[in-house]
Amino acid sequence: MSAATIRDGYNFAYLDEQTKRMIRxxxxxxxxxxxxxxxxxxxxxxxxxxxxxxGMQVTAAVIGADDVLKVIDQGADDTTNAVSIxxxxxxxxxxxxxxxxxxxxxxxxxxxIPEAALQxxxxxxxxxxxxxxxxxIEPSEVETRKMHALEDYGVMHVKLYEDIAHFGHIATTxxxxxxxxxxxxxxxxxxxxxxxxxxxxxxxxQLFGAGRExxxxxxxxxxxxxxxxxxxxxxxxxxxxxxxxxCGSHESFLDEVIMDDLGTRSFIxxxxxxxxxxxxxxxxxxxxxxxxxxxxxxxxxxxL
Amino acid sequence: MQSxxxxxxxxxxxxxxxxxxxxxxxxxxYPGEVLGIVGESGSGKSTLLTSLSARLEPNAGEVxxxxxxxEWLNLYELPESERRRLLRTEWGVVxxxxxxxxxxxxxxxxxxxxxxxxxxxxxxxNIRKExxxxxxxxxxxxxxxxxxxxxxxxxxxxxxxxxRNLVTHxxxxxxxxxxxxxxVSVQARILDLLRTLVRDLNLAVVIVTHxxxxxxxxxQRLVVMRHGKIVETxxxxxxxxxxxxxxxxxxxxxxxxx
Ligand SMILES: [Zn+2]
Numbered sequence: 040m041s042a043a044t045i046r047d048g049y050n051f052a053y054l055d056e057q058t059k060r061m062i063r064x065x066x067x068x069x070x071x072x073x074x075x076x077x078x079x080x081x082x083x084x085x086x087x088x089x090x091x092x093x094g095m096q097v098t099a100a101v102i103g104a105d106d107v108l109k110v111i112d113q114g115a116d117d118t119t120n121a122v123s124i125x126x127x128x129x130x131x132x133x134x135x136x137x138x139x140x141x142x143x144x145x146x147x148x149x150x151x152i153p154e155a156a157l158q159x160x161x162x163x164x165x166x167x168x169x170x171x172x173x174x175x176i177e178p179s180e181v182e183t184r185k186m187h188a189l190e191d192y193g194v195m196h197v198k199l200y201e202d203i204a205h206f207g208h209i210a211t212t213x214x215x216x217x218x219x220x221x222x223x224x225x226x227x228x229x230x231x232x233x234x235x236x237x238x239x240x241x242x243x244x245q246l247f248g249a250g251r252e253x254x255x256x257x258x259x260x261x262x263x264x265x266x267x268x269x270x271x272x273x274x275x276x277x278x279x280x281x282x283x284x285x286c287g288s289h290e291s292f293l294d295e296v297i298m299d300d301l302g303t304r305s306f307i308x309x310x311x312x313x314x315x316x317x318x319x320x321x322x323x324x325x326x327x328x329x330x331x332x333x334x335x336x337x338x339x340x341x342x343l
Numbered sequence: 344m345q346s347x348x349x350x351x352x353x354x355x356x357x358x359x360x361x362x363x364x365x366x367x368x369x370x371x372x373y374p375g376e377v378l379g380i381v382g383e384s385g386s387g388k389s390t391l392l393t394s395l396s397a398r399l400e401p402n403a404g405e406v407x408x409x410x411x412x413x414e415w416l417n418l419y420e421l422p423e424s425e426r427r428r429l430l431r432t433e434w435g436v437v438x439x440x441x442x443x444x445x446x447x448x449x450x451x452x453x454x455x456x457x458x459x460x461x462x463x464x465x466x467x468x469n470i471r472k473e474x475x476x477x478x479x480x481x482x483x484x485x486x487x488x489x490x491x492x493x494x495x496x497x498x499x500x501x502x503x504x505x506x507r508n509l510v511t512h513x514x515x516x517x518x519x520x521x522x523x524x525x526x527v528s529v530q531a532r533i534l535d536l537l538r539t540l541v542r543d544l545n546l547a548v549v550i551v552t553h554x555x556x557x558x559x560x561x562x563q564r565l566v567v568m569r570h571g572k573i574v575e576t577x578x579x580x581x582x583x584x585x586x587x588x589x590x591x592x593x594x595x596x597x598x599x600x601x
Contacts, residue, residue: 196460200456204489270465271468
């Protein structure tokens with residue numbers, strides 16, 4: 040750690056050492072009981088709730104001077120939320136940051152799991168708005184804790200039943216509930232269900248932090264994560280007829296974007312690093328070599 | 344009547360305050376039997392029902408239940424998970440107020456299917472088929488399977504509550520004033536339905552009611568309660584036609600209005 044790179048008067052990664060130890064203890068417990076929500080004495084962060092304060096506290100507790108940090112929001116490194124969190128940790132730890140999934144040792148995310156398969160030496164930290172998957176049907180915290188303790192999970196399928204009864208299929212597309220390690224029902228945070236299969240048997244450690252509700256939970260490497268479903272309505276991920284307008288990918292999660300004032304619509308990868316690494320399709324794009332690449336949207340705009 | 348009871352209550356007491364609750368209750372319930380608990384409001388009959396159905400731990404005494412595997416279980420020595428399992432498998436509870444026994448925010452079909460899903464059924468088509476079948480059996484309009492219970496009338500809500508409980512084929516159902524608050528004509532039809540179901544499914548039932556007409560129609564045996572204690576017990580016709588205890592005599596002569 041080089042002290043010169045850290046803002047004067049602040050501890051490494053903002054939180055004091057005692058708080059970090061407290062959070063690490065909660066993390067250890069969470070890793071020991073996959074999918075179980077561990078309460079922790081959450082601290083105020085210099086950002087409002089909803090900006091990922093839970094994820095930031097987890098990141099602050101595990102980040103070391105040798106880490107390489109990547110921060111994404113909806114798959115992109117350049118949104119306001121991602122930029123400010125990355126700047127915050129750069130300022131208060133001096134660690135190296137990156138936009139490349141493969142180079143990062145620590146990735147904090149909101150709403151996506153990177154497309155590139157994560158590895159054993161990586162940690163993925165999720166920002167969680169509502170940690171309790173049973174909250175929709177049971178407002179009482181005492182009762183939901185009891186339901187988890189007793190594996191009293193019938194209501195989770197009631198929700199999926201209602202989807203099928205009213206829409207003909209399971210209409211839940213984000214925050215799709217999962218069973219972790221065959222024991223705890225868990226809210227994977229508002230990632231698209233497209234990302235759910237990536238959680239299953241992932242080699243990387245997955246940590247979840249909810250700031251407002253002060254809960255931490257975890258999925259250790261190589262843990263079973265099963266999306267709830269019915270035998271005759273099996274879990275399915277989103278699919279697109281289109282492919283990415285920039286890199287041509289058929290297998291990534293696509294965002295629909297409006298390209299111009301005429302309302303021209305296009306689909307592009309939500310994971311900007313994935314898209315950039317694949318590179319533009321030859322025939323559709325001709326990039327001048329010296330132009331710095333910002334985002335897939337910028338690339339696309341230039342080509343139109 | 345078989346010789347071995349299904350439920351055995353020994354010296355059960357649950358007192359909130361002196362004279363408030365129920366005290367030193369002992370009774371047996373046999374398979375396929377309908378036992379009525381009657382008395383005025385405040386007589387402790389609802390407290391007793393809640394304790395019998397594993398939802399309120401007594402201060403003293405025990406409740407023993409002989410399960411489908413013919414094992415005797417001491418209810419309040421079981422882990423809570425086991426008590427909950429019983430409540431959604433071998434038992435049912437029909438509440439007076441449908442909102443206490445139904446999920447008002449989800450469809451009728453989901454209400455009926457919940458217990459099936461809770462015990463591990465994972466085939467949507469089968470769960471739905473069961474829902475439709477039970478709606479027919481309790482004489483609900485099957486075309487309303489996707490409607491929420493708050494769009495149902497009071498009588499229909501009670502039918503739905505009954506279906507929701509019976510879907511796992513319980514052996515024992517607890518009912519707390521199941522027709523209370525309903526119009527007389529609606530009441531009569533629900534009572535007819537209950538009589539048919541109890542007979543066809545060979546259900547054992549403990550029913551709490553202040554309404555002696557309901558008790559006469561459904562129950563084979565009666566327990567009369569006053570101030571938390573049993574004052575008289577016997578075959579329904581015997582108790583109602585030839586009451587022995589002065590309090591029962593008052594109750595039967597309709598001097599007391601509940
Ligand atoms: Zn792409």
